[in-house]
Amino acid sequence: MPSEMNRLHSFSAVAMALQRGVTGLSMPFFFVMILSSLFDFVDVGWTFVLAPIGFVAGVGYGLAYYYRFTYAITDDTFDVTSGVFSQRSREIPYGRIQNVDVARGVLQRVLGLAVVSIETAGGGETEATLRFVSEAEANRLQRDIRRRTAAVKQRRREADSAEAGAGTATDTGTDSDPSPGSSPARADDTTAAASEPGQTPSADRTREETQYADSRRKQLFALEPRELLLYSLSSFRPAAGAGLLFLFAVASDPILDYLIAVAQPFGGPAALESGSVGSYGILTLVSMINAIAVTYVLNAGYTFIAYYDFQLGRADEDFVYERGLFQRYSGSVPADKIQAVTITDNPLQRLLGYAGLWVETAGYGPESSGGSQSAVPLADTSRIRRFAENLTGVEPPQFRRPPTLARRRYLVRYAIVAAVIVAIAFGLAQVSALERWYVAAIVFAAVPPAAHLKYVHLGYFVGEDHLVIRTGFWKRRTTVIPYYRIQTVSTRRSIFQRRLGLASVAVDTASSRTFSWGTPTIYDIDLEDARRVHDRSRENLQVALRDRARDDLGLSVDFT
Incomplete structure (x- = not known):
């Protein structure tokens, strides 16, 4: 369906012109200062002539960028065109869109404006940013793109079901076509006909669609x-x-x-x-x-x-969230993009009986450069565990710990670290007036409890449909990974692990990894156990993929 191209809010022209104008104004100062220090014929007074020219040129560039920037919602893609001297056109398929994030700062909320960011699966950065649109337009884009993305997913499922049913229809001679009117794609077309995707709907229509979207949204969690x-x-x-x-x-x-x-x-x-x-x-x-x-x-x-006024809800097949005091964010997390679910807690939170729930998605995450984002920032630990179990369908895990030989390994490791600290204190005493360097040996008292705490917080569970891995003391993470989300399973052995007959099993998914969120790993288990976990994970992965293709096994968005 052809769609009219839309422009950003008129305030964007002012903001872009001022931003480019200030840049054009400052550049002559920078270059003239450098050139005047290198060449005698360059006079500092040139800045008073070049700066106004740079400001006018920057303003002109900002206005040209505004008029050349357009976007549109089409049947199959979200289109964005930008560029002044070289035009760039992007067609973003709805099947790749992972999140439509809406951000509103204090000034933007006063002016009724918002920034819309289109994020895609597998991307390392935001695919397209609309700065700025009206608040009503931001809500419309978020709602319509989410609806069309859900329709694409539904058509894919129907196509898979039709292919699976074609063989049955051939054998039994029955008609395998879906009943008329049952296709969500038809409902989507009807809705699209009621509101041209390329045009901003009227105030009454926008209000009705917003009320309809709110009626379909179910609140799952609110941070008290x-x-x-x-x-x-x-x-x-x-x-x-x-x-x-x-x-x-x-x-x-x-x-x-x-x-x-x-x-x-x-x-x-x-x-x-x-x-x-x-x-x-x-x-x-x-x-x-x-x-x-x-x-x-x-x-x-x-x-x-x-995280002020954090709210998590469900709209169709997506998790939707809102948060922020001064900068208000709203976005969605597609359930089918979730790779793993992680329960996090630290010693203070464990003492108080609280924990958090994070989800890892494939590609770019709206809260960080990676794919990890908070689904429930903090709640009672029993409630968080129930959320995780209902969300993933995982059975309550019965964790297995590494052998006690691993604890001896941690004891030696931390003892070496303590010895290095004492050696550093001794070296400082030789080159400075530092006395009683031997007091640093008190760090050896922390070695046994540190080794024990690291050991007791390790564990893993090999379930029927999920692999659960627990690691960490200061930031303990319990990660639930559905087998069908596993990309690779690798067994790793360092020099010291080979001497002790131990190994580690790393389980990687399609989610983006950052420095703080590494690959889930089962540390320091017996080599034979590591091989069994490796083989069992690969076998369960193949079974899960076959079951998912047949039954569409996956994560549930109704996890309350």
Whole structure:
């Protein structure tokens, strides 16, 4: 069906023109300053002539970019055209679209605007970004693309069912065509006819469609104020460390003066330029304590703002979520793109009886550069486990631990780390005034409990339809992987593992991996057990793929 091309909101023209204008204004200053230091004939006064020209050129480029940027919803693809000097046209099939994320900042919410990001499976970044559209248009795009994506999936299932039923119809002589009116594709066409996909519907029609979409949406989880507070106080995010570095970069002198003033009563230096080795050590210790405290406060504040009023719901075959205080996000997580489900907790959350639920999707995730995203940030542990069981259909796992030989291996490993720390303290004592270096040997007291805690939090379970892997103490992860989502199963053995007859089994899915979310791995089990897990996983993968092709076995979106 032909579709009219749409443009962004008129505010986008203003924003793009100003942004490009400021860029064009600043570039002459940068280049003239460099050239004037290299060549005598270049005068700094040239900036007063070139800067206005650059500003006008930047404004013109921004306006041209706005008028050349168009988008449209067609029957099979979402089309985006952009570019000033070289035009780029993208046709994004609905079958590849993973998420339509809508973000609204404070100013955007006041102006009734939103940023729409189209994310695809298998991509490493956002496929298309519409900056800015009206809030009503953002909701329409999110709703229509989600509906058309569901229709594509339904047609694929019907085609698979028709192929599977063709053989039966040939043998029995019965008609295998679906009954008239039962195809969701026809319903989708009817809905599309009521609202031209390339045009913005009227206010009444938009209101009716929004009410209809809301009526089909079922709320699954809402983060209560108490849970939000606990989540903010018991979690850690790398962005908090970046915030600390930013504070130090913009206010390094006041921060240094404060740290010196705080450390001085405890024996710190009176000034940064003068002091002994011991006073500098006290200053370092005080600085570390303050850095930890400030990072913790920044982390709690960031988490509270990011997950304020978190809501998770179900719309057709997608999980839909909303969150954020100042920057409001809304998006969806397709159930058929989920590769694995992970229950996470840390020591404080375990002490309080809480845990979180994360899902890993194939391709780009809206919350990070990888595919991991939070489905339930924090809830009672029993509730989280019930969610995971209902979502995946996994039976309650009976975990098996590695052999006790693995615990001895961790004991030796941590003892070596402790010995290195003592050796470093001894080396510092030889080149500085550091005394009583042998006090560092106290770290050996932490070796036995560290080895034990690492050992007792390892486990794995080989079920009928799922493989469950548990690892970690500070950030424990219990990952449920359906067999049909497994991409590769590999057995790995280091030099030390070969000497001890141990091995590790890594199970990889199609989800994007990041530094903090590595490949689920069963660590340090007997070699024979590793081979059995390897073979069993491969066999169950083939069985699961056959069952899925026949029965469409998968994850349930109605996991309450």
